[in-house]
Amino acid sequence: MPVSALTAGVGLKAEHYAEALRCRASGMWFEVHAENYRVAGGPRRAWLEAIRREHPLSLHGVSLSLAGADPIDRIALAGLAELVRELQPALVSEHLAWSRFGGAYLPDLLPFPRTSESLATVCDNVSRAQEAIGRTIALENPSHYLSLEGHTFDEIEFLVQVARRTGCSLLLDINNVYVSAVNTGASAECYVDAFPADLVAEIHLAGHRPDATLGERLLVDSHDAPVAPAVWQLFERFVARAGSRPTLIERDAELPTFAELMRERDAAHARLNARTPMAA
Amino acid sequence: MSDLRTFQSAFASALLAPAPGAAESTYAGQPAFAVHRNTVMAGCIDALAANHPTVQRLVGEEWFRDAARIFAQASPPQDGVLARYGLGFAEFLQSFAPAAELPYLAGVADLDRCWTESHLAADAPVLRPAEVARLTPERLVRVRLEPHPAARWRSFETLPICTLWRRHREEQSLDDEVDWHGESILLARPGGSVAWLAIDAGATAFLDACAQGRNVGESLDEVAAVAPQVDMAMWLRQLVQAGAFTRIVVEGAG
Numbered sequence: 001m002p003v004s005a006l007t008a009g010v011g012l013k014a015e016h017y018a019e020a021l022r023c024r025a026s027g028m029w030f031e032v033h034a035e036n037y038r039v040a041g042g043p044r045r046a047w048l049e050a051i052r053r054e055h056p057l058s059l060h061g062v063s064l065s066l067a068g069a070d071p072i073d074r075i076a077l078a079g080l081a082e083l084v085r086e087l088q089p090a091l092v093s094e095h096l097a098w099s100r101f102g103g104a105y106l107p108d109l110l111p112f113p114r115t116s117e118s119l120a121t122v123c124d125n126v127s128r129a130q131e132a133i134g135r136t137i138a139l140e141n142p143s144h145y146l147s148l149e150g151h152t153f154d155e156i157e158f159l160v161q162v163a164r165r166t167g168c169s170l171l172l173d174i175n176n177v178y179v180s181a182v183n184t185g186a187s188a189e190c191y192v193d194a195f196p197a198d199l200v201a202e203i204h205l206a207g208h209r210p211d212a213t214l215g216e217r218l219l220v221d222s223h224d225a226p227v228a229p230a231v232w233q234l235f236e237r238f239v240a241r242a243g244s245r246p247t248l249i250e251r252d253a254e255l256p257t258f259a260e261l262m263r264e265r266d267a268a269h270a271r272l273n274a275r276t277p278m279a280a
Numbered sequence: 281m282s283d284l285r286t287f288q289s290a291f292a293s294a295l296l297a298p299a300p301g302a303a304e305s306t307y308a309g310q311p312a313f314a315v316h317r318n319t320v321m322a323g324c325i326d327a328l329a330a331n332h333p334t335v336q337r338l339v340g341e342e343w344f345r346d347a348a349r350i351f352a353q354a355s356p357p358q359d360g361v362l363a364r365y366g367l368g369f370a371e372f373l374q375s376f377a378p379a380a381e382l383p384y385l386a387g388v389a390d391l392d393r394c395w396t397e398s399h400l401a402a403d404a405p406v407l408r409p410a411e412v413a414r415l416t417p418e419r420l421v422r423v424r425l426e427p428h429p430a431a432r433w434r435s436f437e438t439l440p441i442c443t444l445w446r447r448h449r450e451e452q453s454l455d456d457e458v459d460w461h462g463e464s465i466l467l468a469r470p471g472g473s474v475a476w477l478a479i480d481a482g483a484t485a486f487l488d489a490c491a492q493g494r495n496v497g498e499s500l501d502e503v504a505a506v507a508p509q510v511d512m513a514m515w516l517r518q519l520v521q522a523g524a525f526t527r528i529v530v531e532g533a534g
Contacts (some may be wrong), residue, residue: 035360041403042430043473044363063360069285076360101292104356107323108316110291118284145312150283183312211315218312 001056003090003201006246008268009058010261013251017047019258021054027269029090031058031248038079048087058091058202058248059083065100066125066139067112073100077132084133091202091246093138093171094129096122096159109142113150114158122158126166138201139163140171143221144180156194169201174234175227175250179208179219192234197242205235205268206250224253226264236271244272295320296353324352327362328369332392334448335373335385347376363400366393387434387441391465394432395449398467398474401430406470407525409517415528421497424529425490430469431524435484437462442478449476470523477522482510487524495531 007027012020020030030051037048051057061080064072084092097109112118130136139162141155153161159170172195181188207225211218227235227249235247247268251261281289294308295317307313328348329336336344351372357365370389379385406428415423436442442463447454464484467476482503489499500512519525 036363038361039363039400040429042399042401042469044400045403046472061360067284069282069288073359079361098288099360101288103358104292104296105358105360106292106295106320106356107327107360107362108295108319110288110295110316112284112287115283117282121284145315146307146310149306150287211312213314214311218315220315 001090003056003246004244006056006090007244007272008247008249008265009056010249010265011251012051013255014047015255016258016261017051021051023055023258023262025262025266025269027272028265029056029058029246031060031091031250034059034061034080034083035063037083038076052087052089056090057087058093058246059087059089061092061094061137062109063099063105063107064094064125064129065098066094066129067096067110067118067122068098068100068125069121070100070102072125072128077129080129081133084135091138092133092135093140093202094126095140095142096155096162097142111142111144111146111148113148114153114155115150116152119153119158119161122162123165126162126168130166130168136166136168138169138171140173140204141176141180143173143176143183145183145218145220147184156191156196160196160199163196163199170196170199171202171204172200172238172245173204173206174238175204175206175208175231176221178228178231178234179221182217182219188230188234189237192238193241195238197238200242200245203235203238203245203247204250205231205247222253223250226256232267235268239271239275244275247272296356298353320356321349321352323362324356324365325349327357327365328352331363331366331396332369332389334392334445335389337448337454338385338388338444339379339382343378347373347378350376363396366396369393384439384441384444387436387439388445390434391441391445391467394434394467395474398430398432398469401428401469404429404526406468406523407520407527409520411528412516412520421500422495422531424493424495424531425499425520425525426527426529427487427491428468428523428526430474431466431487432468433464433466433479433484433487433524435462435464435481439463446476446478466519466522466524468523470521475522477518479515479519480507480510482507482512483515483519486512486515487519490525 006029009029012030012032095109099106177191178188205227206223208219209222210216249264325348370386373379373389374386440458442465464479466479485503485506486499489502
């Protein structure tokens with residue numbers, strides 16, 4: 001199935017395996033975190049192999065630390081390359097973030113000042129990653145919680161530069177846009193309107209929740225709730241301009257039934273189906 | 281040092297510090313910095329909990345998460361594959377003062393780790409009993425049996441650690457009396473998923489010898505030296521049946 005035939009998919013969870021395998025929804029696909037399958041063998045790999053024989057797959061990395069000052073982890077990259085070879089995923093993506101320093105992996109997607117120096121670092125790492133796996137990746141805009149000093153690029157400008165210099169595409173996470181806009185006092189509409197549609201290979205939608213201490217002033221990209229109405233509106237706004245793109249419903253905690261998750265997925269599918277894919 | 285490296289070094293230290301101290305940065309003092317601290321620590325602790333379910337059941341969630349936090353601050357993951365995180369957690373518990381009253385805890389953590397390693401190990405054919413049965417006794421003693429990549433085995437000299445671990449994994453009651461003596465166990469993937477078999481110290485000595493590259497005859501001699509009363513013919517059949525080996529290696533034929 002060509003990537004342009006993919007409409008809405010869901011993040012694949014072990015609890016939903018049997019139903020996912022049987023699912024026959026049109027345009028359906030599944031995304032997994034590469035790190036959950038970057039293992040030597042065993043039931044996990046066998047399970048994913050069965051899924052990928054039935055459905056297009058997207059490999060979403062969370063730990064390559066593409067904005068890391070430390071050299072990219074060669075063993076992790078070789079493991080990802082092996083997964084890509086075996087699974088032949090329809091999409092491969094990672095984040096504009098860092099998560100490794102001094103030999104430690106910090107399980108989060110961490111921010112950094114966007115400067116000429118960090119731009120060079122990210123471009124270098126994206127190029128190495130793409131060379132290792134033999135294909136381009138889609139780079140995702142992260143969620144922001146902090147106000148950092150020292151930015152000399154805004155985020156979209158920075159992402160466009162990386163895409164121009166490395167040939168990578170972009171993954172637009174609309175929940176991250178919304179969460180970041182609330183947390184840093186920016187306009188989510190302006191961000192979505194300025195995002196370069198021609199570079200977008202994939203869209204993410206997810207739920208968030210207010211911080212336990214700070215409440216609605218600080219939203220946490222928790223992936224543990226349904227997609228919020230404001231995020232649906234931003235999605236419609238982007239799709240109206242850009243056309244259809246493979247769109248993922250991400251859910252990592254407070255997991256609903258597969259049927260419930262599919263209802264959200266069907267809502268995204270219906271919105272995408274109303275649009276035609278971007279003319280390539 | 282580059283600006284990016286300086287920034288990330290300070291940021292990483294502030295994330296892993298036991299308390300959100302007064303870092304000399306403009307970000308660590310922002311209330312939102314706690315989101316990153318919480319995400320990182322929850323990621324580590326959740327992974328340790330997922331990888332050590334038996335330990336958590338024995339000590340309770342609160343005790344477990346306190347211990348896991350102290351371990352994670354000193355030994356954060358080194359790789360994004362969190363399913364593998366926790367190498368060294370058993371040794372940490374061994375010398376963790378609050379666990380002094382629980383002498384079996386480190387051994388239980390070790391078996392949880394064995395399960396994880398077995399679960400994630402490389403795929404390989406499982407040597408079947410019929411293949412061993414085809415060998416004459418004279419020939420059998422001259423071949424090597426190569427342990428399966430997913431096979432793990434442990435012997436505990438004085439504590440019933442395998443029984444405690446199995447009671448959780450087999451969802452039995454934890455309240456029944458336990459015989460306080462040493463135990464041994466084999467974990468392997470004879471049919472795709474991890475399974476286990478109670479064995480004895482003679483059988484683990486045999487597996488140790490096989491893993492060191494000894495042939496069957498030499499391995500049996502080693503067992504006879506440490507545990508002469510052990511019925512190794514019975515154990516050999518059971519170990520093969522349980523998926524302990526991947527193949528027969530004929531000496532000189534590689």
